[in-house]
Amino acid sequence: MNKMGLFSLRLCTGTLVRWAGLYPYSIRACTGMTKLQIDEEVAKLLELKAQLGGDDGKHAFVLKTAKGTRDYNPKQMAIREKVFNTIISCFKRHGAETIDTPVFELKETLTGKYGEDSKLIYDLKDQGGELLSLRYDLTVPFARYLAMNKITNIKRYHIAKVYRRDNPAMTRGRYREFYQCDFDIAGQYDPMIPDAECLKIVHEILSELELGDFRIKVNDRRILDGMFAVCGVPDDKFRTICSTVDKLDKVPWEDVKNEMVNEKGLAPEAADQIGEYVSMQGGMDLAEKLLQDLKLSQSKQACAGLTDMKQLFSYLQLFRVTDKVVFDLSLARGLDYYTGVIYEAVLTQSSPTPAPPAQQNGAVGEEGVSVGSVAGGGRYDGLVGMFDPKGRKVPCVGVSIGIERVFSIMEQKAEASAERVRTTETQVMVASAQKNLLEERLKLTAELWDAEIKAEVMYKKNPKLLSQLQHCEDTGIPLVAILGEQELKDGVVKLRTVATREEVDVSRAELVEEIKKRTL
Amino acid sequence: MNKMGLFSLRLCTGTLVRWAGLYPYSIRACTGMTKLQIDEEVAKLLELKAQLGGDDGKHAFVLKTAKGTRDYNPKQMAIREKVFNTIISCFKRHGAETIDTPVFELKETLTGKYGEDSKLIYDLKDQGGELLSLRYDLTVPFARYLAMNKITNIKRYHIAKVYRRDNPAMTRGRYREFYQCDFDIAGQYDPMIPDAECLKIVHEILSELELGDFRIKVNDRRILDGMFAVCGVPDDKFRTICSTVDKLDKVPWEDVKNEMVNEKGLAPEAADQIGEYVSMQGGMDLAEKLLQDLKLSQSKQACAGLTDMKQLFSYLQLFRVTDKVVFDLSLARGLDYYTGVIYEAVLTQSSPTPAPPAQQNGAVGEEGVSVGSVAGGGRYDGLVGMFDPKGRKVPCVGVSIGIERVFSIMEQKAEASAERVRTTETQVMVASAQKNLLEERLKLTAELWDAEIKAEVMYKKNPKLLSQLQHCEDTGIPLVAILGEQELKDGVVKLRTVATREEVDVSRAELVEEIKKRTL
Incomplete structure (x- = not known):
């Protein structure tokens, strides 16, 4: 050796x-x-x-998908389709267009956008030509698209897969290939109107998906920055202290304070002042109260954020969604590029997911994702400018639905429910109890297809009636059109309802209408 | 330097x-x-x-997508959605389920499946862990999925992007990232029934997409192999001679014969005999005639293929699609894995595409894709067995719709047509001619959203009525709900039809019903 x-x-x-x-x-x-x-x-x-490898030194062929990825089977696809339909309907109701971008971008397009997380970007092998990377999210390609096409106004959604070489935790819905589902409004508009629409959209989608009760936390980067300033955080520590505050939904205040003081060198008094602010939650009243706050009102930034927060709540009242929205000063969100309002939606009921141990202690959940977080977003007015040769800004606000977590919850709900998930939409099975009727079955099936009826027929010359009926039971096909010598002579079809086993003769001429009527 | x-x-x-x-x-x-x-x-x-690079040696940042890829703008997406809907409806009508697989596979999953074309596979950079490649088609991942999950029966469709490091020719619809749109039936069934359904599906889809007249050529690998055998082609030259025959739809017979004889060393008499066969076209009659052919009937393989061809045509008659299907002995198709029937659909009208020079000569078209080819497929009974540890076979037959070419044609049709492609589905714009009515507009808009009406409102405090109406004209919104002080007092909304400029007062209570009625 x-x-x-x-x-x-x-x-x-x-x-x-x-x-x-x-x-x-x-x-x-x-x-x-x-x-x-x-x-x-x-x-x-x-x-x-x-x-x-094998004992004999021969390389064993492994039949598997790449680490951190999965196939979707037909049942998962049926659930996925239902979730997408709900979400896309909502986006369309709000007048959104959609775009698509390639799965890989020039490596340099992604460079410098994700900070430390850049190490999680998948690169393509250099096979000659350009250096390419798989997209890490949909926001940077969106910004690149706007700058490249000089678009200054658009309301668009984009649902597509993104890639992160993260440590996968597939039981908790963390994959290396996963969907993102983004809605963004780009353009220079009067303050907080598109921002309010994004929150309205989150409210609509979470209500329609019936995931249980939820809450949408709202804050503003300017309020956070103002708060840091008046509490005595040095300017160059805003971002790092902000990251620490972001952990508040996962670890208790003591740990957060400890990190601020001992790891990040903040004065304990400053930390205590922050502690007071970040415990505050409320609505428009809180924004009004804080505008009167002797300390916080000294920050111009904070005042601008608080004034906009009041404005936002007034629009949310018109949209009738204030029941779920809470102004929460502890919400920070990790991403650097937010410049104004930020928000995050969390499920408040425990989901049917078996909680991982850490979660049961009510402490640490998914890294970077708070327990039960199902949507998040905010305003990012600077990102598009990073791509424009002249730095021209296009203000943007958007929301991303945590679709993988939604899939997990829906799958578990389907698993727990007695109702079977259908993976096809077949309305009728064309069957026969007698031999030598394949041609007649095929002919009738084609007639039904041509009349836009969803129909199946067994690919056997002489299948047993029982196996034809069993297929209907297995896949949820509601009707069977049974052909026999007598039916052919009489110009009828025996239409059987699978659930009740009822059978009636229907004339061939009326068959299509009858099937449509029964499968509305 | x-x-x-x-x-x-x-x-x-x-x-x-x-x-x-x-x-x-x-x-x-x-x-x-x-x-x-x-x-x-x-x-x-x-x-x-x-x-x-720049003159100053500084690296210039390029705002572009990766070579051979493109963004889809909202208009292209609207066309894409329409095409997908037509195709998916057809697949569902035939009782198909759908699956999805990851965009990358273990490199070894793709190894040895594509012959020479393997050099076109995109590899991911080795960043530690598994060696990965982007999928090259959807057929190999499908076979891997079946073997991995021990599935022996499924009718599934899969629409997704695949990746080839080919020389892009974007004006002719050849990209490095492009959609495939596959429908396959896996399972052991009575001969030619699923095969006939695949052809019926091609017929339905091409008819519904209204791409102009088309023809579906059919042949069988066993007939080709039998023909080669009786014409005196040595066994080890079957595949390479088959590849040469495959060029017949692009180059004249003389060139094909020349390649056979001078490049591949076939005896000129053998080539001439092949030449006679491959000029034959017909239907069931041709299959019957060839079964009587003194030479060809000596090949058991050819007889099996011809008998199945007769059977296939009898089913196609029942499906009423023989008007477009032709048994064509020159059809070869490049891929090695086909084992039985093969087919390819071509458009017979010249498309509105400006033909590239070579095409105008009626000779060479797209490399590997015949001019006007919009669908293709066949039976591949051995591929799944390549993934099964025990080599267990799962017979498969399938069809792939040439969706990128369909997109191109539809885009050009849309370009040529006077009708505007709408990129949103908005039914109504909530507008006002007067100032200070933002709150009222937002309130009404939310009411409409909650009633599942697709509605838009301008994100401006006091937009001009003209710019609100202009937005409707630009984006095809058919209705405007206009609010004013008087309307608010009267509890009505002025509903304007954009096309006719007609306006009627509608009570708030009846507004939703009225909008639904007018935008059915």
């Missing part, structure tokens, strides 16, 4: 030992795991096995 | 010279170019400029 061989063997053994330490497999350890979690573990082990 | 610098400068200059030779820009040279072609040239030049 040469040195290389030895080296790789040692590497692999090292991996194995590490894994064995992390995963002491016993039935006892496995109890309490969900099926999904077990699948995930199995996938990890198979991957490990593939890395180790 | 160091050696590296000199070297790259010389490289760039070389590129420039080559380009200058190819593209002698003058107004004269540009006449006859379409806008799209010009855009493409501009993009190429900008790319070149970026490679050259």
Whole structure:
């Protein structure tokens, strides 16, 4: 064995030992795991096995999807389609157009937009030509699109997959390939009107998806910055202190204060002052109160943010959504590019998801995503300017629906429900109890297709009636059109309702209308 | 300047010279170019400029999409949505489910599936972990999905983007990122029934898309192989001679014969015999005639193919699609994995596309795609077995709609038509002629949204009525709900029809019903 061989063997053994330490497999350890979690573990082990290779040194072929990705089976697709339809209907109701951008961008288009997270960007191999990367979100391609086409006004949605080389946690809905579902309004308008529409949209979508009760937290970057200023945070620490505040929905105040003071070197008094502000929640009244606050009102920025917050709430009242919206000074949101209002929607009921251990303690949840967060967004007036050669700004405000989490919840709801998820829309099965009627079945099926009826027929010369009916039961087809010698002679079809087993003779001429009537 | 610098400068200059030779820009040279072609040239030049860098040595930032890719603007998206809806409706009418797979696969999943074309696969950079490649088509991921999940029966469609590092020709609809739109039936069934359904689907889709007249050519790999055998082609030359035959829709017989004899070393008599067969076209009658053919009937394979061809035509008669289907012995199709029936649909009318020069000569068209080809497919009974550890086969037959070409044609039709393509579905604009009515406009708009009316409102405190009406004209919004002091007092809204400028007062209580009635 040469040195290389030895080296790789040692590497692999090292991996194995590490894994064995992390995963002491016993039935006892496995109890309490969900099926999904077990699948995930199995996938990890198979991957490990593939890395180790076979005993005979022959490379074992692994039948799997790439780490952190998944196929969608027909049932998941049916749920996905339903969720998309609800969301897209809402976007269209608000007069939005849609665009699409390529899955990869020039590497330099993404450079300098994601800070530390840039290490999570997937690069394509240099095969000659341009250096390319898979898109990391839909916002940067949107900004690139606006600048490239010199568009200054658009209301658009974009639903597409994005890619992050993150540590996957598939049981918690964190994938390396996942959907984003963005709605944005670009353009110079009177303050807070498009911002209010974004919140109205979140309200509509979450209500229509029936995910349970929710709350939309709202804040403003200018209020946060003003608050930091009057509390004595040095200018150059605004962003890093803001990141710490962002953790408040996951860790208790003591830990946040500790990080501010001990890790980030903030004076304890400054931290305490921040602590007072970030415990405040309310509505328009809170904005009014804070405009009178002796300390906070000294900040011009904060006053501008608070005045806009009042304006926002007045529009939200007209939109009748204030029942769910709360002005929450602890909301910070991680992304650097926000410049004004920010918001985040959280589910307030515990979801049917089995909560991971950390979540049960009411503390740490998903990294970077608060427990139950299903939508988020805000105003970013500077991003498009980063792409414009002359730095011309296009003000933008937008919202992103946390669609993967919505899928997870909907899948679990479907799993728990007695109702079967149909994966086809077939209205009628063309069947026969007798032999040698394949031609007649095919002819009738084609007639139905041509009349825009969704119809299926078995690809067998002489299938059993029972197996034809069983297929209907299995896939939820509501009707069966049964052909026999007698029916053909009489010019009729026996139309059977699968649920009730009722059968009636319907004339061929009236069959299409009858099927349409029964499957409205 | 160091050696590296000199070297790259010389490289760039070389590129420039080559380009200058190819593209002698003058107004004269540009006449006859379409806008799209010009855009493409501009993009190429900008790319070149970026490679050259700025005069000051500073890297110029290029605002563009990756080579061979494009954004879809709202108008293109509206057309794309319409095309997809037509196609998906057809797939659903035939009882198909849908699945989705990740955009990248393990590199080894794609290895050994595409022969020489493997060099066109996009690889991801090795950033640690698995080696990944972007999917090249949807068929291999489908086969991987079936084998991985041990699925032996499914009727599924899959519409998604695939990636090929090919030489892009964007004016002719050849991109590096493009959609595939596949429908496949997997399972062991009685012969030719699912195969016939695939052809019925092509017939339905092409008819419904109204692309003009079309023809579906059908052949069978077994008939081709039998023909090669009886004409004296050595066994090991079947595939390569088949590839040459595949060019018959693009180059005249003389050139094909020349390639067979001079490049591939076939005996001229063998080539001449092939030449006789591949000139034959017909229907069921031709299949019957060839079953009696003294030479061809000596091949068991050919007889099996011809018997199935007869069967196929009998089903196609029941499906009433024989008007467009022709049994054509010259149809070969490039892909290795076909094992039975193969087909390809071509448009027979010249499309509104300005034909590229080569096409005008009636000879060479798109590399690998025959002129006007809009769908293709066939039976591939061996592919899934390549993924199964025990080699278990799952017979499959499928069809792929050439959706990018369909998009191009639809876009050109839209361009030529007087009718405007709407990019939103907004039914009504909530407007006002008077000042200080923003709140009332927002309130009414929210009422309409809540009643599921698609409504827009301007994000301005006091927009001019003219600009509100202009927006309706520009975007095709058919109705305007106008609010004024008097209307508010009377509890009515002035409902204006944009096209006719007619205005009627409608009571607030009846507004939703009235809008629904007028925008059915």
